[in-house]
Amino acid sequence: xxxxxxxxxxxxxxxxxxxxxxxxxxxxxxxxxxxxxxxxxxxxxxxxxxxxxxxxxxxxxxxxxxxxxxxxxxxxxxxxxxxxxxxxxxxxxxxxxxxxxxxxxxxxxxxxxxxxxxxxxxxxxxxxxxxxxxxxxxxxxxxxxxxxxxxxxxxxxxxxxxxxxxxxxxxxxxxxxxxxxxxxxxxxxxxxxxxxxxxxxxxxxxxxxxxxxxxxxxxxxx
Amino acid sequence: xxxxxxxxxxxxxxxxxxxxxxxxxxxxxxxxxxxxxxxxxxxxxxxxxxxxxxxxxxxxxxxxxxxxxxxxxxxx
Numbered sequence: 001x002x003x004x005x006x007x008x009x010x011x012x013x014x015x016x017x018x019x020x021x022x023x024x025x026x027x028x029x030x031x032x033x034x035x036x037x038x039x040x041x042x043x044x045x046x047x048x049x050x051x052x053x054x055x056x057x058x059x060x061x062x063x064x065x066x067x068x069x070x071x072x073x074x075x076x077x078x079x080x081x082x083x084x085x086x087x088x089x090x091x092x093x094x095x096x097x098x099x100x101x102x103x104x105x106x107x108x109x110x111x112x113x114x115x116x117x118x119x120x121x122x123x124x125x126x127x128x129x130x131x132x133x134x135x136x137x138x139x140x141x142x143x144x145x146x147x148x149x150x151x152x153x154x155x156x157x158x159x160x161x162x163x164x165x166x167x168x169x170x171x172x173x174x175x176x177x178x179x180x181x182x183x184x185x186x187x188x189x190x191x192x193x194x195x196x197x198x199x200x201x202x203x204x205x206x207x208x209x210x211x212x213x214x215x216x217x218x219x220x221x222x
Numbered sequence: 223x224x225x226x227x228x229x230x231x232x233x234x235x236x237x238x239x240x241x242x243x244x245x246x247x248x249x250x251x252x253x254x255x256x257x258x259x260x261x262x263x264x265x266x267x268x269x270x271x272x273x274x275x276x277x278x279x280x281x282x283x284x285x286x287x288x289x290x291x292x293x294x295x296x297x298x
Contacts, residue, residue, distance in 0.1 A: 101289040
């Protein structure tokens with residue numbers, strides 16, 4: 001199983017994400033934002049958290065137009081797996097791979113703490129290691145995590161069971177308490193909380209590890 | 223030639239920054255402020271012959287996120 005983790009200027013969760021993938025059994029390649037293609041045979045692309053390009057213009061806007069993101073879009077259009085966490089989620093919405101946008105937190109504050117997440121569906125490679133309805137403890141660290149999409153999009157996400165995680169207590173004003181969503185083919189996950197920061201006992205919690213373990217199970221060549 | 227692009231959050235999209243500015247103005251005694259929306263102004267220096275359609279394409283592709291923002295182009 002091979003994972004590629006994209007590194008932008010300003011990424012700061014890239015190594016944590018790589019370690020989480022490695023601990024689940026992935027071989028990980030780091031990919032620079034100026035690269036024009038992903039390594040051959042990549043099973044999943046991780047778009048990490050951080051402050052790509054200093055959050056200039058809009059969070060994730062410049063990163064979404066970088067050379068590597070064109071390759072990431074093509075990878076997902078071919079049915080490839082991808083996960084975007086925090087700034088990575090913002091980037092995936094800016095590319096159009098995932099619907100909606102992340103607005104400034106309703107309370108205007110940068111929030112950095114562990115929150116309760118309800119697993120809204122177990123029907124995806126990312127969430128099948130949990131049971132729907134499980135509540136897990138995962139850290140958030142963001143200023144712009146207030147998920148917004150129009151009414152039709154929110155209804156479609158609900159109807160198609162594409163809401164992956166919701167907050168048990170909404171910290172940022174996101175519509176429908178949404179913390180993470182899936183693409184139409186369920187192979188791309190975007191989420192604001194950081195499962196890679198709850199993947200090792202030294203982190204103080206390991207509730208995020210099941211996400212990476214589940215992925216490893218699905219992507220293992222039969 | 224130059225163009226000025228105004229980018230604003232769409233109506234109906236919560237603008238917590240504008241709301242914070244409104245509260246601060248109220249605290250300063252400006253009690254007639256009923257709403258504040260905060261946006262961006264982007265000035266572009268353009269080669270002659272650049273059209274408004276070109277600028278619109280820049281807005282659609284990068285300068286605005288049309289999921290949440292609307293834009294207006296002013297050629298100056």
